[in-house]
Amino acid sequence: MCGIIGYIGPKKVVPILIEGLKKLEYRGYDSAGVALVDKGKIHVKRVKGKIKELEASLKKSPLAGSYGLGHTRWATHGRPSEENAHPHRDCSGRIVIVHNGIIENYLVLKRKLKDEGHTFTTETDTEVIAHLIEKHFKGSLENAVRAAIAVLEGAFAIAAISADDPDKIVAAKLGPPVVVGFGDDEYLLSSDINPILSHTQKVAFLDDGEMAILEPSGVTFTDFKGNAVKKKVETLAWNPMMIEKRGFKHFMLKEIFEQPEVVRDTLLGRTSLDSGKVLLDELGVKPQLLKKVRKAVLIACGTSYHAGLVGRYFFESLAKLPVDVEYGSEFRYRDIILDKETLVVVISQSGETADTLAALRASKGKCAAVLAVTNTVSSSIAREADGVLYTHAGPEIGVAATKTFTAQMTALALIALYVAQARGAVDKKASLAFIQEFQRIPHKMEKILGQAKTIEDLALHFVPFSHFLYLGRWVNFPVAMEGALKLKEISYIHAEAYPGGEMKHGPIALIDENMPTMAIIPEDRVYDKMLSNISEIKARLGYVLAVAHENDAQIRQRVDAVIPVPAAHPLLMPFLTVVPLQLFAYYIAAKRGADVDQPRNLAKSVTVE
Ligand code: M6R
Numbered sequence: 001m002c003g004i005i006g007y008i009g010p011k012k013v014v015p016i017l018i019e020g021l022k023k024l025e026y027r028g029y030d031s032a033g034v035a036l037v038d039k040g041k042i043h044v045k046r047v048k049g050k051i052k053e054l055e056a057s058l059k060k061s062p063l064a065g066s067y068g069l070g071h072t073r074w075a076t077h078g079r080p081s082e083e084n085a086h087p088h089r090d091c092s093g094r095i096v097i098v099h100n101g102i103i104e105n106y107l108v109l110k111r112k113l114k115d116e117g118h119t120f121t122t123e124t125d126t127e128v129i130a131h132l133i134e135k136h137f138k139g140s141l142e143n144a145v146r147a148a149i150a151v152l153e154g155a156f157a158i159a160a161i162s163a164d165d166p167d168k169i170v171a172a173k174l175g176p177p178v179v180v181g182f183g184d185d186e187y188l189l190s191s192d193i194n195p196i197l198s199h200t201q202k203v204a205f206l207d208d209g210e211m212a213i214l215e216p217s218g219v220t221f222t223d224f225k226g227n228a229v230k231k232k233v234e235t236l237a238w239n240p241m242m243i244e245k246r247g248f249k250h251f252m253l254k255e256i257f258e259q260p261e262v263v264r265d266t267l268l269g270r271t272s273l274d275s276g277k278v279l280l281d282e283l284g285v286k287p288q289l290l291k292k293v294r295k296a297v298l299i300a301c302g303t304s305y306h307a308g309l310v311g312r313y314f315f316e317s318l319a320k321l322p323v324d325v326e327y328g329s330e331f332r333y334r335d336i337i338l339d340k341e342t343l344v345v346v347i348s349q350s351g352e353t354a355d356t357l358a359a360l361r362a363s364k365g366k367c368a369a370v371l372a373v374t375n376t377v378s379s380s381i382a383r384e385a386d387g388v389l390y391t392h393a394g395p396e397i398g399v400a401a402t403k404t405f406t407a408q409m410t411a412l413a414l415i416a417l418y419v420a421q422a423r424g425a426v427d428k429k430a431s432l433a434f435i436q437e438f439q440r441i442p443h444k445m446e447k448i449l450g451q452a453k454t455i456e457d458l459a460l461h462f463v464p465f466s467h468f469l470y471l472g473r474w475v476n477f478p479v480a481m482e483g484a485l486k487l488k489e490i491s492y493i494h495a496e497a498y499p500g501g502e503m504k505h506g507p508i509a510l511i512d513e514n515m516p517t518m519a520i521i522p523e524d525r526v527y528d529k530m531l532s533n534i535s536e537i538k539a540r541l542g543y544v545l546a547v548a549h550e551n552d553a554q555i556r557q558r559v560d561a562v563i564p565v566p567a568a569h570p571l572l573m574p575f576l577t578v579v580p581l582q583l584f585a586y587y588i589a590a591k592r593g594a595d596v597d598q599p600r601n602l603a604k605s606v607t608v609e
Contacts (some may be wrong), residue, residue, distance in 0.1 A: 002074050002086075002100040002603075003027040004178075005195055006159045006169045008067040008214050014058055017070035017207035020188070020195030021051045023243065024327040026399050027100075028074025028598065032057070035096040035161065036065025042096050042163050044443050046085035050598075056105040067169065069159050071098035074603040078123030088127045091119050094163040095141075097133065100176040100607065101155035108119035109151065109407035116378070119181040119364035125154075133160055141165040142213050144173055146224055149278040155354065155607065157206075159189055165421030169214040172224070175207040176607040177352050178218055179382065180204045180212050182233055187214040192350075192376075192605070197240045204231040205378045234378065242394045250596045252490070253397030256582045257449055260442035262403045263575065265392035266410040267438060275543065276419040283387040285369050290422035293343045293368050298325045299359045300347035301606070303401035303485060304408060307373075309349050309478035310464055312575045317571055318413075318434070319420035327532060328355035329361070338367040341390060345371045345415065349396060350605040351379020360384055373411040375404050389415060398597045399604045400490050402582050405482060405574055406445075413572075437569035439511025444566040448579045451563075458545070458561055459587035465516060469507065469542075472520035472577075473530055479574045480520055484553070490599050491589035498524070500533035511542040518584070519546045520577045521555060524570040536559055547577050 003024025017034050025032075032054040035047030036191045043063045049055045051072060071086035087096045103109070107126035109132065109487055114120065118131040131146035133141070149156070156173025161168070171178050171189050181188035181196035181203050187198050189212060198204060204221070210229055213220045221229040248254035270279050296315045298308035305327055312323040321343075326334075328346070332355060336448045338344065344363045348356045351374035353407035360381055363370050374387035375393050382388045391407030416433060420426040426434075462468070468487055472480030477499045484495035498507050500519070511517075517537050520529040534544050535558065548555040549566035561579040565573075590598050 002098050003072045003191045004098045004157060004159055004189070005070040005191070006171065006189040007186070008167070008169055008216060009183065011186060012261065013065050014063060014069045017068055017344065018051065018058070019198065021070045021072050023053050023194040024191055024581050025072050026397055028072050028603045029598050030073055030075050030080030031086050032070070032072045033085045034063065034068055034070040035087040036063050036068035037161055037163060037166060038546070040163055040166070042094060042161065044058070044089065044096060045080050046087070046533040048080055048082050049084065052178070065373050067161070069096065069098045069161060069169065073078065077125040078478060084124050086126060088122060088124065088130045092134065092165050094432040095125045095133050095137065095160065096314040097126065097130045097131055097158055097160040099129060100157040102153055102355050103128060104154035105152070112273045121273040128403055129156070129158060137162065139165060141168055142170045142211065142222070144225070145170045145211065147392065148228060149174070149224060152577055153310070157191065167216055170211065171214070172211045173208065174208050174469060175354065178206040178212065180214065182219070183501070184543060185216070187219050189214060189527055193238065194235060194243050194397070197236070197243065201236045201239070202233050203236060204233050207383070221433055231471055236377070237359055237407050238395060243397060249590065250398065250586070252400055252402060252596050253285055253384050255396055255398050255403045256579065256586065257392070259403050259406045260449070261580065262393045262407045263445065264442045267414070268392070270414055271435045273432070274437065276428040276435060278414050278421060280389065280414065280418045283371065283389055283418070285371065285387040286601065287422040288319065289368055290343070290419050292341055293321065295424065296343045296345060296419070297338070297367070297413070298323060298345045298347065299328050299331050299356060301328045301353050301355055301403050303482060304347040304349060306478045306482040306485065307405055307408035307412060309481065310409050310475060311345070311347070311416065312476040313571060314413045314416035315419070318416045318426055319423060320425040321419070328353060328358070328359040328598050332358040336362055336366065338363055340368055341419065342367045342370065343369060343419065345373060346381060347373045347412070348374045348381050349401055349408070351376035352605050352607050354607050357381055357384070367422040372518040373415070375407065400486055401572065401598055405578065409574060433530060434569065437572055441568060441572055444568060444576055445579055448576060452583055455563060455583045456587040458563065459584045460591055462516060463591045465493060465514070467515050468493055469510065469515055469517040469535060471500045471503070471517055471530070472497070473500045473526040474524065475571055475574055476520040476522065476577055479577045479581065480518070482578055483585065484517060486585035487588065488584055489602060490596050491592055492583055492600070501529045503536060507539065508536060511537055511540040513541055513543065516543040516545065518581065519544055519559065520566070521546050521548050522570070522573045522577060523549050523567070523571060524573065531558060545579050
């Protein structure tokens with residue numbers, strides 16, 4: 001969590017840091033700050049609250065400087081407050097740092113530094129780093145940073161400046177991401193590429209154990225011992241336009257509407273309508289290896305976990321493989337039993353989620369291969385996996401994942417079919433039928449998006465409610481989970497998801513006129529079962545809304561309101577049923593005046609445990 005930014009170059013520094021922080025704000029937004037070096041002094045401004053508060057404060061009392069750092073915080077150690085906001089200073093105020101991550105041994109270090117005479121002014125773990133750099137500073141900032149980080153335990157992306165070793169920003173990474181941008185005589189560093197894109201598409205990603213030293217003359221890379229490291233400078237395909245709202249009120253709404261394009265782009269060039277084959281040479285995993293696979297384990301967190309749950313049905317139905325789906329945060333603490341016939345797939349939009357990354361590391365070498373599904377090129381997960389399938393969703397700025405969910409499901413379906421073909425579990429006719437159906441999905445999504453106003457009108461009735469139940473079965477049960485997650489994270493309405501058949505085992509006790517139910521009930525193998533589950537709710541005076549096939553006349557007699565969706569291959573229905581649920585949650589949250597793109601307490605990229 002947290003976002004860090006740094007700039008060194010000829011332009012005015014404050015606007016670049018503020019614009020950059022706004023683009024990083026999704027990573028954390030309880031306090032923010034900047035530090036600028038000006039004529040041998042470092043000036044720091046910090047505020048509690050969002051970047052707009054920092055911006056207003058800088059307008060009132062501007063800061064000058066020729067280079068600097070910025071930070072937007074998601075609190076881990078120390079409550080959100082001005083004092084705990086970054087940047088943090090050493091005793092003299094001549095060394096300043098920003099940090100993303102957690103220093104696990106900070107209490108021990110703090111006690112020792114205090115005994116040595118250092119004075120602490122914050123409750124954060126980060127402040128120890130500033131004092132450690134101070135302790136080791138003998139004229140070279142990079143040497144002092146190296147000595148400081150040698151005693152840190154935990155995870156960190158840090159950037160430091162010193163008034164006594166001027167015109168230099170030193171960054172180091174162990175865990176959370178650091179990207180360096182190469183402009184014309186200007187250099188940036190950031191927690192992700194979004195702030196960099198407005199300046200340059202040329203970037204280098206730090207690996208764990210690496211440092212970058214940014215100076216007006218260029219960037220030097222080293223390892224933590226000071227040995228020179230040669231980095232590849234990549235030119236990104238994403239452009240600045242992709243991170244604008246383009247007329248939509250919120251990024252989330254724009255991203256919901258981008259889904260047909262995202263599914264098309266993620267499918268593009270990866271299937272053949274002649275041979276019926278899935279073309280995934282880019283995975284870098286030999287089909288012979290996949291032929292031997294006897295089991296799949298899908299690992300992820302949050303929305304990506306829900307994509308994994310949908311993925312389970314693709315692997316079972318197409319590849320005929322047994323599948324476990326695991327939370328990254330739980331998997332890493334299990335007695336992990338994997339073997340060389342098990343395929344592990346980790347799923348992460350950001351490619352930086354600490355728990356998913358830890359699960360990847362725990363699996364690597366113990367299974368047939370670890371594949372990654374991610375939206376973020378050169379992210380830690382992408383770099384460490386044995387093979388990667390990128391979701392071509394473009395940058396997702398809304399904290400609530402939407403288009404990356406459908407992109408992840410697309411990628412998982414492709415991998416499942418690829419494995420199925422390698423194993424000979426699916427013939428050409430069935431493959432072709434599936435691919436053809438898949439290619440019709442984006443158009444069907446567009447039809448649903450065309451009904452956005454009707455979904456909005458319906459959603460507005462539920463603005464005052466405090467609880468919601470989501471029901472689905474089979475491949476649509478994970479969609480119910482995702483619908484409930486969307487509602488709770490952006491509108492703060494309590495929502496729970498159950499497989500319809502579980503209602504009678506407990507949750508039905510909750511049903512009354514204050515507990516509406518959203519039922520996902522396309523005409524598939526569990527349609528009749530879901531109808532019975534709905535009847536049980538109606539018999540107890542529960543209000544039921546249904547997401548159902550547009551030609552289903554029966555359902556209209558059985559429920560209070562219907563959101564119609566086109567019919568599709570049953571396994572592909574989640575691509576369609578999830579769209580109304582995303583819109584439903586969005587319209588309720590927007591009407592409640594919630595901060596849809598930056599819900600309270602959340603951050604887009606969870607790079608701490
Ligand atoms: O970047 P990741 O896909 O690994 O992130 C996983 C979760 O943190 C993420 O899906 C989170 O649950 C979102 N708030 C969902 O909207």
